[in-house]
Amino acid sequence: MASHQQERGVVGQSAWPDLPPELLERIVAVLGPRDRVAVRLVCASWRTCVRESFPSDLPFEAPRLLLRRPGAGGGLTFFSLHHRKVLPFALPASISTGRCCGHLGGWLAMALDADRSIVLCNLVSGQSVAVPPPPVFPVSKVVLSGPPTSPGWVAAALGRMGTVVLLQPAVSGAWMTIGVNEAAQHGGFRDMAFWSGSLCALGYDGAVLAFHGDLRARAAAVSVVREAEHPVGALTGGCWRLYLVESDGELLLVRKLYMVRRNSEAVDLQVEVQVLLSAGERKWGLMVETAGRAVFVGSVASAVVAVGLYPAAGLRESCVYFARREVEMLAPHAICEYSLADEEMRGVPIAGGHSADVEPVWITPFI
Known part of the structure; x- marks a missing residue:
């Protein structure tokens, strides 16, 4: 006969991880997307069940595009490369009318242009953090040094001018303007x-400058990481786009040149993409x-x-994916994929429709 402690041990063991997949799927089906995200974090078997049954939920298998639906009052949604x-996903109502101007670790920076405010919103929890209105509206980009739940985090806002x-909220509630002369x-x-x-x-x-700010002293030291490659306004014969990308301690500069030539029969598009890596200053x-x-x-x-983390997503190594084709008159509803190895570009159509007036935003996996 089993002892009382043995009986207690048997009773105390949880059978939840051993639920039949079909039963777990029926339970999860009645939950909302954010609750299903929480279910994925319980154990490997639950994660597998939810991932296979509800692939549209966050977290996701590869970077997705955050899109604005077409039409007046169009909401936000995601486009999956995979x-x-x-894919349907209910975003928090507090940000559904905002304009995304940044992303880090599941936190979106949303600009509410009507009242010149910025709200940081967590996609999974729905938690929001308000920050003082920056003095550079309209804001084109916001970057964070870390999640707004981390100590000492810093936000930087780039105005369209x-x-x-x-x-740095832990130091001051006022923004500090830097690099005006530079x-x-x-x-x-x-x-x-x-x-x-920095x-x-x-x-x-083409110059890259590094600012190390002391927000208590309201000052910022500046150093040159990359010298200018041409005088301002000197480039002709094409359209240049430059992007800075941080990756595991590396700093990348992506440079894209595209040229459009028209004749009576066709349009010829020539694209050149280069990726430069900084191994240190200069x-x-x-x-x-x-x-x-x-x-x-x-x-x-x-x-x-x-790409190895997402084998089913169809991502290609040594490729650069642009959130939006630069030549809108050719393919406004497409992603540009450029192969560094083949030096070729191809367009990936964005099926389902979105507003071409609002640039899609890459949202990367965060759980």
Whole structure:
């Protein structure tokens, strides 16, 4: 006869991980997307069940595009490279009318242009963190040094006129403007990224400057990470786009040149993409491949992803994925995929429709 302790031990063991998959699937089916995300974190068997039955839920298998649905009052949704279609996901109502201007670790920076405010919102928990209105509205990009739940986190906002401001809520509730003279010297700033404890800003002449701010003293030291490659406004004969990307301690500069030639019969599009890697200050090298990795760039968010982590997603190593085709008159509803190895570009159509007036934003896996 079993002892009382043995009986207690048997009773105390949880049978939840051993639920039949069909029963677990029926239970999970009545939950909302965010609750299903929580279920995925319980154990491996639950994670497998939810992932196979509800592939549209976060977290996801590879970077997705955050899109604005077409039409007045169109909400936010996701496009999956893996499934090649728009997937349903109910985003928090508090940000559904905002404009995404940044992303880090599941936190979206949403600009509410009507009242010139910025709200940081967690996609999974729905938690929101308000920050003071930055003095550079309209904001084109916001980057964070860490999640707003981490100690001492810093936010940087880039205005559409090329001005950068910093905020550290633990130190001060006021934004600090940095690099005004440097911005004027380099034609304004067009992109930025946190790297090696500093905020790096990319000028329109190709220069990269690193700012190390002391927000208590309201001052910022500046150093040159990359010299300007051409005078401001000197480029002709094509359209240049430059992006800064931080990846595991590395700083990448993605440079894209596209030229459109028209004749009576066809339109000829020529595209050249280069990825440069910083191995330290003033030391940059051209990368002919990104072995095992794919680069995702956009004016709002950029990232580098290991393709081996998402074997079913169809990502290609040594490829650069652009959030939006630069030549809107050719394919406004498409992603640009450029192979560094083949030096070829192909368009990936965004099925399901979205507003071409709002740039899609890459949202990378975060759980």
